[in-house]
Amino acid sequence: MNADLIVFLVLSLITLASALGMLFSNNAVYSALFLVLNFVTVAVFYLLLGAPFIAMSQITVYAGAIMVLFLFVIMLLGTENLAPSNSLPWQKPLAILLAVILAVESIYLVFARASSSAVITAPELATNSMENLREMAMTLFNEFLLPFEVTSILLLVAMVGAIVLTKQEKAGAK
Amino acid sequence: MVPVDYYIILSAILFTIGALGVLIRRNPLIIFMSIELMLNAGNLAFVAFSSVHKSFDGQIFVFFVIAVAAAEVAVGLALIVEIFKTKKNINIDDMNSLKG
């Protein structure tokens, strides 16, 4: 039991707990907040894995922007709680059963088939993090320049799409 | 000194929870959140492998996933708002007008 492992296990517990919390809370606002917690802990994992830039993107984009958008929509629509319904009564037990099988299967596969002896050591803090960032930027803007530009177009299209979808059609406003 | 397998297992469990969320929740907003959770699980695996292989490709992939997720959420939420406007309700089980 080394320190890294302890940190990992504690963080894993928080992550899993918050994910389950998101899953099972009745109020959508709580779900969203649990998910924020989940994202933040995952961000910490990223830091441990030596990916500070991704960690910061995770917090700003996911935990920040995206989740705020979620909360905004939840509160705008007033759909924190849905009325209970009895459609598809066997859906829930069946889904849980499948999920458990899936989890078992994937864990088995990782250990039995794809087990790797590699270990990850938490990076020493502040070692060359700027250097890392620079290298990553070089890779991003040299090797992956085209996907990067395509992504920008995708974001633009999404923006236009969102505006077009929610635009109010004013009567006689042609 | 954490074996990379642990990260992968954590990622797998998170993914399963996300999938379960998609299956059992009826609120499309929460289904969306579950999808985000699944994406996160994938990202976690990417970053873990990136760290093992000492390569930036995994991280850059995650970067793109985050960008795509942002675009997806923008469009998806717009769709949900629009559906709510026409149906006054967003229960996913009520959206069944495509049944055979």
Added chain:
Amino acid sequence: MHLSEAINSGFFFLAPWLVFAPIVGLLINLIFGRQFSEKTVGTVASLASGAAFVVSVLLAYSVSINHGEMMRWRLAEWIHIGQLSLDWTFRIDSLSTTMMLVISGVGTLIHIYAIGYMHEDVRFKNDVGRFRRFFIFLNLFIASMMILVSGDSYLMLFVGWEGVGLCSFLLIGFWYEMDILGRSSWANSDAAKKAFIVNRVGDFGFLIAAFLMFWNFHSLQFDEVFEGVRALSAINSPVTIAITLFLLVGVAGKSAQIPLYIWLPDAMAGPTPVSALIHAATMVTAGVYLVIRSAPIYATAPDAQHVVAMTGAVTALFAATIAVGQYDIKKVLAYSTISQLGFMVAAVGMGAYVAGMFHLITHAFFKALLFLSAGSVILGLERGHHHAEHAAHAHHDEKPKKKAKNNIPSKVEGHEEVSHGHDDHEAEHGEARVESVETFDPGDMRNMGGLRKTMPVTFWLYMIGTVALAGIFPFAGFWSKDEILLDASLHFTTIYWLLTAAAFLTAFYMGRQIWMVFFGEPRHEAAAHAEESPKVMTLPLVVLAVLSVAGGALNLPFEGFHNLGHWLGYTIGEVESLPLDLKVAGISTALALLAILISWFIYGRNPLKVNQPDPLKKPLGPIFKGMESKWMVDEIYQALIITPFTKISYFLADVIDWRFWHDFVHDKVIAGTYNWVSEIGLNRYADQKVIDAFANWLADATQWVSAAMRKVQNGFVRSYALSVMLGVVLILGYLIFK
């Protein structure tokens, strides 16, 4: 690359723009031209051609600062198959740059001239929309010609060779739905097809030669082929003889030599700038260029050289005799072009490459000048004709009286005879559209006369072109023709006399033309009212006239003045430069002057009257008849080749293909048997009992299954997701347990 660096080391990197500049111009006109005014279209095309000229100048400069060293500029990989490895490479040496300069220089002047010419031409022919098309074709031609002369292999040369052939076809048939007189007919498109098909015969020879080269030397790249020829180290070896003679077939096709010259006179159906650019100055000289380019091969095959020289010399004389008997101003020039090409081919056949090239250049100047001036004359007559017609309409009653008084009929007798060929074609195409009543031929010299007063600028320009072509000292033609004659007199006496006779006739028919067109009295209302052409047409002519006067300075036969010889020597090896031989020069000049004098006696002293037959007709009798009817060569070809060919193809199509193969074999034997088998055996038993039954069963089963399956589609997204999940679990399970 920095400018200063380029100035020091050369502008070779610009070479691709030789081709791309005209292509860019073409694309601009093609894509945006619809919105452009005529002036813009013409300017864009001229600028594109001018850009190619600038590039040519820079390349020539680059070659000269590199002391004539040949440069290759590889643009793209083209073909790599087995042993064959060819790139699109630009070969820049003194020979190719000389050609480039002539092509783009004369080409640009003709572009400018064409702005004025086509402006009126499209209006006389009532289709303004074709103005743009003309310039697109013209630019395409410049690009193809550049590919031809800049190619570094026989195949690249062939690409350009075919490209210019295509452009020639497109431009000869530019007014494809009419004949030269603007009447509705397929004559022009027949002329275009004739040019294309005759050229195809030549191309066939070229291709065979190229195949032979590849077969023997495993390459088509110039230097590698030459190396292969050198390695044979044999004089008159069968391989080189075969290659050179097959190349000669190609040369005869493209450069209009016996026996394939017949397309060039008909090519005059194209607009006059085309005749000047393609069928006088540039494309037809491609054959001469090919021989010069292949000089190392010809050098090892003196026998083939002899054949080339004889072909050229005989063509020169033969075409000159025909030119004497023609009445169409452009036809005379066309036969003159064939004759002059004969001079060039004879020169390069004798190994006098510099002389041939020199004559090629000067000929480009003065023949373009002559053609363009002829275009000016024709347009002047068109203008006069419209003017006269207009006046006639205005004073409807007065017209007959006036006509009777001045004795100027609107229709010249014997005209039908001239346009005989066109009428033939019309008869063949029974569907020719409504016959226009108007049959005035603005190109017929018998309709002209006295134009010196109404079109003074054109007259003087035409005079300059004429004396240059006739070879009068000190005009350009004198120097270049003399150099050829001198070479011939030293080595090949027969050829010398053939060429001298041709030169004599050249001066004669040009004199005849001058007297008929510009002197005497107008023989037609149109000539009386002819108007001078605008500046945009005459200015390029002035430039060409200056070049025709001074072009001889390129290669004067005096010590220290062999500029062209020295320059081309970089590429084809230093050639001994002959000094001026006063005897040869004196004989040819004296003969030329004598010929002009004789022509004055016949045509100038007593100008032709209206309806008067040609004064040569009586004294020469059947000889003139022969010259007038082009020695019946077209008719002979018709009888020997075309008629049997048509008959055989008709036989093949009707009897063999249609009656035997289609009616008997296909319809009766194959289709009959097939129908019988399919009706009895397949339809009744196999199809209905087995196949149909199976298909029906399949349909029923599908219906049943889908009825069962549609229940799965319950419309709940979540249950669909559940099925996906189930699939994932099953696949993972398979992966675990497999």
